Amino acid sequence: MNRMISYEAKDTPVHRLSGFTKLVFFLLWCLTSALTYDTRVLLVMLVLGIVIYAVSRTEWKQVSGVLKAVMLFMVLNLAFIFIFSPYEGVKIYGSRTVLATLPGGVAVTAEQLFYEFNVMLKYFTVIPAVFIFLVTTDPSEFAASLDGVGVPYPFAYSVAIALRYIPDVQDDYRRIRDAQQARGIDMSAKAPFLERIRRVTSIIFPLLFSAMEHIEVVSNAMELRGFGKHKKRTWYARKPLKRADIAVILGTVIFAAAALVITWADGERFWNPFLTRLP
C-alpha cells in the first residue's frame, strides 16, 4: 500500500505550471502515444519525457516502487503478445525475416521483435507523463483543472472528494483488516477459493458500511455549505494561466499534431523500416 505515487511540493518550472496545462499535456500525450506507431515519433517522445522528468526533479525513490510493478506488467504483456500472436509483426510490416526457430516450430522474426519493441516504447512514453503529472500537480488543483477542460464541476469535484478520502479509506481498511485478523480471519493464509471470498467479505462489508454512513454525513455537510447552488463555481486553488502555460499548451498541441501528421504521412500508422530494405 505504501508504494503509491504522491505529490511533492517543489519549485521547478514543471511545478510552477498550472494543473490545467499539465492535464492538457497529459491527455494529449497519452492520445498521441496511443495512436502513433511511428518509431521515430515514439523515440522523440521518450527522450522528451525523460528530459521533462529530469527538469521536474522527481526523485527516484518517489517512483521506483511503482516502476517495478509496471515493468512486471509490461514484460508479461509482451510475452502474451508473442504467445498469442507470434506473427503480428509479419502481418503488419508485410515481410518475414526469421531470426530463429523456437522448439515447437514458432519462428522468431525481426518484424515481430520490432513490433513488440514499438509496443514497449509506447508504454515507456506514457510512464514519465503519468509520473510527472502526479508528482508535480497539487491534488488541490486537480478538480479545477478538470473543470477547465470542460468536465461539469460536480463530476470534477467528485474527483477532489476521491483524492480527499483515499487516505481516510486506506486507514479504515487497515484498521478493519487488523481487527478482523485478530478475530482469526487471516487474509494471507492459503485457503480454498470460496473461503477467500468469505474473508474478503468480512473486511469489505464493514468498509462499505462505514462508507455509506460517510456519504450521508459528507453530503449533508456539503449541502449546508451551498454545494451545487449555481451552475458554476470558482476554485480557491486554481492556478491562473501564465505565459509559460500558454507556451506549453501551444507547444503540446503543435507537437501532437505534427506527430500524427508524420505518422500518417505515408498513409500508414506503422513506420516500416523493413520496407526500405526491400527493392
Place this chain on the structure above:
Amino acid sequence: MNNKKFGIREVVAMGIGTALFVVLTNVQIPIGIPNTYLQPRMAVMGFLAAIFGPVVGAVIGLVGHALGDALFYGSVWWSWVIPELFVGLAIGLFAKKYKVREGGFDVKAGVLFNVMQVIGNAVAWIIAAPVLDIVLMGEPADKVFVQGIYAFLGDIIIVGILGTILLIAYSKVSGSAGSLKKED
C-alpha cells in the same frame, strides 16, 4: 428522495466510491492461475451502482480505474479504463428496482442484478476493451480477445458472488425490525 439532494449525494457517492475503488486496487484474490486475480473492487463498484444508479457506477469505474492505474502502476491503460463505464451503467440502470436500502433485495432483484452485470461485463470486456485495444493501441486481436474473455470471466465471478453477497447483507442490515420477535 428530493431531486436536488439526490444530486449532491450522487456526487459524494462518486467521490467516496472512487476512493474505495482505488484503495481496493491492491486487494486481489488469486484463483490459482499465475498472475490472474479476481478484483473485489469490481464488486464494490457493482454494489454502489446498484444503490446509486448508472452514472455513479460508471464514474466510479472510469475514474477509479484511471486513478488506481496511475497511482499504483504509473500508467493508464485507457483501452481498459473506458470500457469500465459499461459495467457500472448496466448494473445501475435498474437501481430503483433492486430496492437495496429499503430491504427489498430479493431473489428477483438478485437475478436482475446478475443478468445486468453479465451483460455489462460482456459489453465491456468482450467487445469494448479488445476493440479499443486493437483500434487505439494497435495490439494483436487474438491476444486481446483472450485477455478480454479472462477479464469477463473473472469479473462476472467476483461481482456475481461478492457483489450479490454484499447487496443481500446490506439489504438485510438496512431493513426494518418489522415482524421480529424475541426468543427465549
Place this chain on the structure above:
Amino acid sequence: MEPIIEFRNYGFQYTAQAEPTLSDIDLRIFPGEKVLIVGPSGCGKSTLAHCINALNPCSRPGTSTGSLTVGGLTPEEAGVFGMSKIVGTVLQDTDGQFIGLTVAEDLAFALENDMVRQEEMHARVDEISGLVGMRDFLRRAPGELSGGQKQRVSMGGVLVDDVKILLFDEPLANLDPATGKDAIALIDEIGREQDKTVIIIEHRLEDALYRSVDRIVVMGDGRIRADGPPDEILCSDVLSREGIREPLYLTALKYAGCRVRPEDHPASVTTLEIAPYKDAIAGRYGGADPRVPETGGEEILRVEDLTYAYRPGEPVLKHVDLSVRRGEMVALVGKNGAGKSTLSSLICGFIKPAEGRILLSGEDMAGLTVKERGERIGLVMQSPNQMISKPMIREEVGLGLAARGVPEEEASRAVEDALRICGLYPFRNWPVGALSFGQKKRVSIASILAIRPDLLILDEPTAGQDYRHYTEIMEFLKDLNEKTGLTILMITHDMHLMLEYTDRAIVLADGECIADTTPARVLTDPEVCAKACLKETSLYPLALACGIEPPDLFVERFIALERGVRAAQADKGGAA
C-alpha cells in the same frame, strides 16, 4: 426585541416514521443569546437543529405543524441553501465535514460555491483562518490535523458566510477533554466578538458549561421539558428525570444531603458559593477510609521497555513499561496521538516493536501471529460498524470461531454463552440492522467474547454515547469483569468512565508513561492533567474549596458512594 428564532406550537414528523419526532415546541431565541440544548439520544434535539437549518424537511422528508421562523424566514421555504446564509451549522463528525483537500480549501468551500472571485476568496480565507487560529496551517491536509484543529476549520468554514446564528451539533463528541474545553472557549469567544447567536446541542452538560450560557433548554421525548437560566435548571430535578448527567460537583453536593439553591450560582464550580454547603460536605466526605486498590491476581500482561516509531527518529512510544493483573479493569488514557492506539496495535501484534517485549502471562509474544494473539487478547474497536461483517447476529458472533475451524457444536455453545452474557440471546436470530447502537456494540463485544480471550481491550467503549447508553455499556462491562473475572483494558479519554469504572489509570503523554495510579489521583493532579490533555475533575476545586486534604481522598470517597448508588439502581432496574 424580536426573536431571531421562533418556534410556535411546532411539530415535526419524518415521512419514514410513524410518530412525530417533535411536538408542541414553543421556543424563542433572541439575537446574541447563547443557548445550550440538552437531552438524551433520540429526544429530538438533532431534529430540532436540522429544522432550523432546513435539512429537515428539505433533505430528509417530513411534515411540520405549527410555525417556525428563523431570521425572518421560514426554513422550509428558504431551503438549505437559503438558510445557510443565516445559520452556520457545525456537525459533530469533524472528519466528515472536512471536505477540502487542505485547510484553506475547506475554509473557502462555501465561497467557491458562491462563485466568489479568487483574490477575494484568498483575502477572506486569510482573515477567517486568523479568527479561528488556523492561519499557520492553511496548506495542511486533514490527515495532518488533530480533532480540535479540524473543528476549528469547520467553524471557520461556516463563519466565512457571515452568518447570524452558529449552530453546533454535539461539538464535544470527538474531542479529548482538554481540547473540548478549548472548543467551548473558542465558541464563546467567537460568539461574543462576532456578535452571533449561538446554539449548542450537547448531552455532556458539565463540559458544555465550561463557559457560561444564557439559557439551558432541556428536551425529552420530542418536547421541551424545561427552559431557563442555568442556575435554575441545575437546581431542579429535570436533568436527572430526563437522563442527563448533572455536573459531578453537584452530585457530590447532593450525596452530602445539600439542596443547592439558584442564588448560589451552581452553573459552574468556580462561581458556586460554597460556604452554605461546606460543613455538610466536610461531614460527608471527611471521615471514611480510602479505597485500597486491589493488587491481587497474577500478572496477565506485561510491557517492558517498549519503543516504536512509524518514521525513523520520531518515536511514538518511548521505553514504556506497564503491567496488568488478572481481573483488573484498567484505563489507558492520554490525548489523541499520545500513543494509545499504537500501544494496543503493538499488543495485538499488528505492528512489531522496535525495542522491548510484551509478555502475556509471562510468555513473550514476539513469536505469535496476530491470529494466535487474537485467541488470548480480544480487541473491540470504537465503532461496531467497523467490525460487523455479517448480517445476522448469530453468524457475526460466531465469525471468529468459524474462522478458526472450531467444531460446530462447540462453536454453537460458545456463541450462545457469549450471547447470554451480553443479554443478546433473545435476539440471536435477528439481523444486526434491527438493533440499536448500544446493542450493536454488545454484538461486537460478544463476537470477541465468543473466542474466550484472557484480556479484553476496548477502544473508546462509550464514544458518542449519551448518559443512559454510557451507563448501560459500562455497567455491562463491570458486570462482565466481576462475574467472569475477565481482565479489561480500556482506551479512553472519558474522565467519568475512568473515575467510576476503573481501579487504575495508566497515563500516556508524548509516548511516555507519565502516571500509573488510581484515577482519582490522576484527575486531581493538575500537572499530569495538563501534560496528558486531561481535564481535572470538577471535584478537585470543590475539595480545595472545602479544605478537604488530600483531594484525591475526597474523590475516592465520592466514587465509592457513587458506585453504591449505581449498584442499588442497577438492582432495582433488573438486568436491563
